[in-house]
Amino acid sequence: MERLPRIGITVGDPAGIGPEIALKAADDHRVRDVCEVTLYGPATPEALEGYPAGRLSALAGRAAYDAIVEAVEDARAGRIDAVATAPVNKEAFALAGLPWKGHTDLLAALTESPRGVMMFYSEPLRVVLATVHVALGDVPRLLTGDLLRETIILTAQELPRFGYPSPRIAVAALNPHAGEHGLMGEEDDLVLAPAIDRCKAEGIDVTGPVPGDTVFLRASRGEFDAVIAAYHDQGLIPVKLLAFGTSVNVTLGLPIIRTSVDHGTAFDIAGQDRADASSMVEAVLLAARLARTRRHAGAASS
Numbered sequence: 001m002e003r004l005p006r007i008g009i010t011v012g013d014p015a016g017i018g019p020e021i022a023l024k025a026a027d028d029h030r031v032r033d034v035c036e037v038t039l040y041g042p043a044t045p046e047a048l049e050g051y052p053a054g055r056l057s058a059l060a061g062r063a064a065y066d067a068i069v070e071a072v073e074d075a076r077a078g079r080i081d082a083v084a085t086a087p088v089n090k091e092a093f094a095l096a097g098l099p100w101k102g103h104t105d106l107l108a109a110l111t112e113s114p115r116g117v118m119m120f121y122s123e124p125l126r127v128v129l130a131t132v133h134v135a136l137g138d139v140p141r142l143l144t145g146d147l148l149r150e151t152i153i154l155t156a157q158e159l160p161r162f163g164y165p166s167p168r169i170a171v172a173a174l175n176p177h178a179g180e181h182g183l184m185g186e187e188d189d190l191v192l193a194p195a196i197d198r199c200k201a202e203g204i205d206v207t208g209p210v211p212g213d214t215v216f217l218r219a220s221r222g223e224f225d226a227v228i229a230a231y232h233d234q235g236l237i238p239v240k241l242l243a244f245g246t247s248v249n250v251t252l253g254l255p256i257i258r259t260s261v262d263h264g265t266a267f268d269i270a271g272q273d274r275a276d277a278s279s280m281v282e283a284v285l286l287a288a289r290l291a292r293t294r295r296h297a298g299a300a301s302s
Contacts, residue, residue, distance in 0.1 A: 004035050005291035007284055008071040008080040011041035014051040015060040016265025017275035018086030019043040024277035025084075025284050035288040038080060041067030053271025061092030068103070072110045075256040081291035082257035084283040087265045090133070101133045107251055107258055117154055117252040119226070120235065120262060121162065121286065122243035125219055126226040127235040128155050128252070139231045140187055143174060145195040151228055152199045152206055158252045159226060161293050170215050170224040171196055171208030172234060178209045192230075245278040248286045257290045259283040 009026060012018025019042065026037040042048050042063060051060045071083045090101050100106035108116035119128045130151045131142050152169060159167035171192060175185035182189060188209040199206050207224070208215075216238035219227045229235025239247050240262065249260040261279040269275060 005081040005288045005295070006038065006079070007035045007287050007291070008038045008040055008074060008083045009280075009284065010064070010067040010071050010083065010085045011039060011043050012067075012086030013060050013064045013089040013092055013265045014042045014048055015053055015055050015057060015092070016087060016089060016267055016270050018064075018088075018265065019048060020270075020273065020275045021261070021277040021280040022086050024275075025280040028277070028281050031281060031284050031288075034285065035291075037284070038074075040071045054267040056089065056092055056095065056267070058092065058095035058097070061089065061094070061096035061098060064088045064092065065096065065098055065106070068106060069110060072107065072256065075258075076111065081295070082259070082287035084280070084287045085258065085260040086280060087261055087263060089265045089267075103249075103258070103260060104132060104251055107254055107256075111254050111256060113254050115150065115154075115253055117151055119155070119158075119250045119252050120239045120247050121250050122239060122247035124242045125216065125239055125247075126159075126162070127216075127239050128226055128228045129232060129235050130228055131231050133232065136231060136233075140174065140185075143187065143191065143230055145191050145198075148192060148195040148228070149198055152196070152204060153202075154253050155226055155228060156199075156204045156206070161290060161297075164225040167205065167225045168223070169204065169206040169226050169228060170210050170219060171206060171228045172212045172215045172230055173209035174230040176211070176213070178211050245276060246282050248279065248283045250286070257287055257294065259287040259290070 009022045011022045074080045075083050104116045104118050118132055131139050156167055174187045179185045179188040192209045196206055196208050215227055247262040251258045260283055
């Protein structure tokens with residue numbers, strides 16, 4: 001009998017809802033049916049005594065970091081098959097003196113990966129973020145042709161393991177109406193379009209820049225398998241509108257499998273046994289599915 005995938009769940013910031021949803025997910029029958037779970041970080045009432053619920057602290061930020069480091073080490077060593085993470089708090093990371101703004105850049109550093117790319121996976125919509133946690137005013141400077149091309153290539157390479165063997169990708173325009181030929185910004189014509197054309201010439205099925213006010217609707221109706229968004233809120237608003245609580249944050253470009261929830265630490269309801277663990281459950285289920293896919297692909301190639 002094939003062994004079940006081993007999934008590590010990190011509890012995230014122990015002052016948030018992470019420990020609660022991690023425990024709920026680990027105890028969910030859908031999770032127990034498809035994988036074995038190991039928890040990383042403080043989760044029991046005794047272990048959480050030093051982390052007051054809903055209170056921002058350097059101690060909590062460091063605990064969240066330590067749990068991630070341990071889980072990643074186990075994943076790289078093959079002791080677990082994938083990592084599913086509960087949310088961390090960026091301010092707590094900063095208070096702890098940690099330079100990373102969240103999981104994505106931290107995981108890239110821990111796995112020595114050139115770049116981690118954030119994708120939100122759900123049944124109605126798959127969205128990849130070209131830029132992530134940066135000020136909106138910095139996006140035009142950071143969204144270079146090379147960055148976009150790398151993001152398109154990585155998305156095309158990774159989507160087959162999610163069940164899209166010949167992925168159709170759309171790139172959302174940066175400016176309204178894709179700039180209207182320079183009337184509302186030149187970035188779409190001068191930066192995005194050339195990068196997209198290069199990827200087309202390399203055999204990737206990619207369309208764009210497509211105006212942001214229609215591209216997600218077209219994707220949700222099945223015209224595209226994934227959309228690359230120019231910036232954080234452009235991509236996250238449609239995902240959370242259509243699939244909040246069931247979408248899963250996946251890091252592309254890592255040597256390990258990592259999934260996560262689609263929400264934050266929710267300090268306002270921490271410690272009240274009110275947190276909905278739906279996204280955590282979905283994150284673990286997707287991690288188990290990806291682990292099985294990787295195992296079967298490895299067996300087929302050997």
